[in-house]
Amino acid sequence: MSSGNADYRDSGLVFPEDFVFGAATASYQIEGAWNEDGRGVSIWDTFSHTPGRISDGANGDVTDDHYHRLEEDLDLMKRLGLQAYRFSISWPRIVPTGSGEVNQAGIDFYSRLVDGLITRGITPIATLYHWDLPQPLEDKGGWVNRETAYRFEEYTRVIGAALGDRVQIWTTLNEPWCSAYLGYGSGAHAPGRTDGADALAAVHHLNLAHGLGLSALRAVVSNDPQYSVTLNLHALRGVGETGAEAVRQIDALGNRAFTGPMLHGAYPQDLLDDTASITDWGFVQEGDLEIIHQPIDVLGINYYSTNAVRIWDGVSERVSADGHKPSAGSAWPGADRVEFVQQDGPYTEMGWNIAPDGFEQLLRDVHAEFPDLPLMITENGAAFADVVTDGAVHDPERTDYLRRHLTAVHRAMEGGVDLRGYMVWSLMDNFEWAYGFSKRFGVVRVDYDTLVRTVKDSGLWYSELVRTHVIPE
Numbered sequence: 001m002s003s004g005n006a007d008y009r010d011s012g013l014v015f016p017e018d019f020v021f022g023a024a025t026a027s028y029q030i031e032g033a034w035n036e037d038g039r040g041v042s043i044w045d046t047f048s049h050t051p052g053r054i055s056d057g058a059n060g061d062v063t064d065d066h067y068h069r070l071e072e073d074l075d076l077m078k079r080l081g082l083q084a085y086r087f088s089i090s091w092p093r094i095v096p097t098g099s100g101e102v103n104q105a106g107i108d109f110y111s112r113l114v115d116g117l118i119t120r121g122i123t124p125i126a127t128l129y130h131w132d133l134p135q136p137l138e139d140k141g142g143w144v145n146r147e148t149a150y151r152f153e154e155y156t157r158v159i160g161a162a163l164g165d166r167v168q169i170w171t172t173l174n175e176p177w178c179s180a181y182l183g184y185g186s187g188a189h190a191p192g193r194t195d196g197a198d199a200l201a202a203v204h205h206l207n208l209a210h211g212l213g214l215s216a217l218r219a220v221v222s223n224d225p226q227y228s229v230t231l232n233l234h235a236l237r238g239v240g241e242t243g244a245e246a247v248r249q250i251d252a253l254g255n256r257a258f259t260g261p262m263l264h265g266a267y268p269q270d271l272l273d274d275t276a277s278i279t280d281w282g283f284v285q286e287g288d289l290e291i292i293h294q295p296i297d298v299l300g301i302n303y304y305s306t307n308a309v310r311i312w313d314g315v316s317e318r319v320s321a322d323g324h325k326p327s328a329g330s331a332w333p334g335a336d337r338v339e340f341v342q343q344d345g346p347y348t349e350m351g352w353n354i355a356p357d358g359f360e361q362l363l364r365d366v367h368a369e370f371p372d373l374p375l376m377i378t379e380n381g382a383a384f385a386d387v388v389t390d391g392a393v394h395d396p397e398r399t400d401y402l403r404r405h406l407t408a409v410h411r412a413m414e415g416g417v418d419l420r421g422y423m424v425w426s427l428m429d430n431f432e433w434a435y436g437f438s439k440r441f442g443v444v445r446v447d448y449d450t451l452v453r454t455v456k457d458s459g460l461w462y463s464e465l466v467r468t469h470v471i472p473e
């Protein structure tokens with residue numbers, strides 16, 4: 001039963017009946033069928049097909065083959081008892097070249113997915129952009145080019161009209177921080193470019209796309225959905241005397257560069273000042289902030305771990321300034337003197353520190369800043385090196401991670417945070433971006449040779465939680 005211990009290992013905690021438990025995935029990570037039924041090429045196809053970009057040389061050509069195994073996967077979700085499923089839509093399946101012609105086969109696929117969810121009593125939560133930009137748009141500058149935001153608006157209008165009678169929650173973007181800073185700053189993610197000014201232009205054009213996308217959805221949907229965006233807000237810990245200044249700089253780039261325009265209607269002045277030697281922010285045009293600053297119904301938060309930062313003393317050996325993803329350039333333009341400090345374990349297989357207390361604090365902080373905005377956890381989970389034993393996967397570390405983080409969620413709610421749901425990352429093992437298949441996040445195992453799905457012990461545990469709304473033993 002509930003121990004109340006500070007180690008966040010409570011069991012027996014009860015979640016409200018209307019709290020929604022589900023699972024999340026993303027199109028490029030699970031679908032495969034990369035060149036079938038009219039799908040265009042995305043930046044992740046190009047990136048993963050480029051030698052040296054993915055640590056284990058893998059790509060998403062087949063991955064979980066979800067595109068061909070849709071019914072099986074829907075049945076799996078039903079078996080787990082999921083109440084909601086957060087998936088993303090592959091833009092190049094809908095508009096293969098990024099502009100103009102629409103691919104009906106792509107629309108049909110997502111229409112079958114949404115119908116299949118509804119038939120099984122599972123709420124569809126659709127993300128419009130989880131990083132798979134059509135390659136022809138990247139060839140014209142990608143997110144550094146303002147035009148991409150307008151192409152996003154067009155794509156949104158198409159898919160919004162097609163699914164806008166059934167999708168319950170629309171999420172415009174997943175983690176625009178990654179798209180901008182890892183895609184155009186550090187180069188760890190597609191398209192692999194490394195220019196600080198480009199990364200900041202991408203930040204703004206992604207924000208603009210969010211606003212344009214919301215307006216497009218509002219104009220075409222016929223049901224009464226909720227609108228949202230998913231941010232990977234950074235939970236930051238300052239180290240030593242310079243910690244507070246380092247936190248301020250990283251908070252500006254990593255968090256307030258998005259929450260500022262989206263939720264307050266302005267870029268924070270300190271962000272503009274910190275980056276003044278890199279860009280004059282001339283890409284922000286008159287009227288943009290009004291477009292970006294629109295009401296949303298729920299804010300999606302993805303959380304995995306914390307970051308500890310301080311200002312480099314200029315003497316001791318410099319630690320990577322890029323946090324927890326491999327990188328060539330910098331993911332933090334303008335924060336050149338910020339140093340990311342190794343944190344205490346335990347760690348997941350990603351090397352990320354396990355910190356449920358950081359999760360609770362983040363949720364409390366976000367709620368304090370936006371008290372009227374409901375929150376939803378749109379991703380949380382952990383990679384561990386799973387072993388199959390007699391056809392089962394005993395993964396107590398993952399269950400422990402989930403228990404601790406769900407305890408954090410519960411404690412935040414007890415503390416008054418308005419949290420509406422929790423989507424575990426991920427439904428099943430999949431292509432983990434620059435890490436390929438080397439990191440397994442699923443509560444369901446995928447054997448990449450046979451594509452057989454096996455529910456892990458953590459999946460059975462999660463399924464019990466979903467059904468009872470009580471954190472199991």
Ligand code: FCB
Pocket residue numbers: 026029174175178232302379425432433441
């Ligand atoms: C998040 C991504 C998601 C997954 C997890 C582990 O940054 O949104 O696709 O890769 O990390």
